Amino acid sequence: MTENTKSSRFKSGRGKPGSPFRKGSGKPAPRRPGLPPEGPVLLYGLHTVEAAFANKDRKRLKLFATENAQRRLEERGVKIDVTVETMMPRALDRMATKDAVHQGMILEADPLPAYGAEHLKGARLILALDQVTDPHNVGAILRSAVALDADAVVTTERHAPEEGSVLAKSASGALDMIKHVRVKNMARFVAEMQDQGFSCVALDSDGPASLEETPFTDKTVLVLGSEGKGVRQGVREACGLTARLDMPGEIRSLNVSNAAVLSLYVARMKMGL
Structure with missing residues (x-):
């Protein structure tokens, strides 16, 4: 009682x-x-x-x-x-x-349990954030990931926001509605996902093809990096596939949380989800 x-x-x-x-x-x-x-x-x-x-x-x-x-x-x-x-x-x-x-x-x-890559069994669409540190951005991305029915959001253990009130409030409930997985090494995580049959696509403004033109499989990891530095070189190389988001307007780049929304939407369309 x-x-x-x-x-x-x-x-x-x-x-x-x-x-x-x-x-x-x-x-x-x-x-x-x-x-x-x-x-x-x-x-x-x-x-x-x-x-x-x-x-x-x-x-x-x-x-x-x-x-x-x-x-x-x-x-x-x-x-x-x-x-x-x-x-x-x-x-x-x-x-x-x-x-x-x-x-x-x-x-x-209490903080949520420490989810790892072993908790991703059965996942099809995963969003990975390579050293995105702003809790407001990560919270907004968690919310968008839930809205677009992604299976998990992955961040690094370091150079990523700790679970706390700012992150939880920015996520507006999404922190408790999706697996938030933390990994020690993002490049190693990407390689492990590829071994499990995932295609891994790093978003980069200099990518050779647009995300719409990029081939997708039925299991995909989308990797986004921090604003400014983007996805780190070692992580891009581990992904194998690099794609860009083409913007028709005068401003050619998006805030990382907005880029995450658009990327997830395109991925769902390409994967037939």
Whole structure:
């Protein structure tokens, strides 16, 4: 049964926002949104929290929410299976980063399990990001990948955003709706996927053919790089296939999150998905 306690504000001392300990617990408090997940993370916003409750792989710990937010979740059929602390909006403001749109709810949860290449069995369309570091871009890409029914988004363990509130909020629930796989070495990952029958296509503005002209198989990995550097040379060489996105207008390049949307759309058309 869910325990529901009321709190209009944080008290001073150990329960004060910014303190490393929660009042009376003697244990480290969850890290503030936007910081690396060394322990529990704080997820906020309606779609993010709703998706986290629907994800069987997400270990949820505690919900901090206004009475109105609790009603909204219940009206949307969310089964709240953790302790709930009822709070006023200003108290939630102090838990979140400045200007965070928490919509009256913050969920304390453990980071998602570490997914690896072994979790991609049965996948057909995978989007890999080679050292894309901006959490807003990666979050938007995760959301687009879910919308276009990709099977997974792959990032490197280093030079990629940690799971946290900014990434989760930017993804608007998608972080809990798609496999986010982290790999140590992107070139090695590409080679492993090729061994499993995937064609791997690196997006590059100097590619020899447009993505529409590039041959696809029924299992494809699309690889996009960071803005500026693009896909690294070793990763491009591992892919074998390089393609470009032709833009008819005066601006010839796209933001990486927009390029991901267009690439996934073209790939689905080419693969007959």
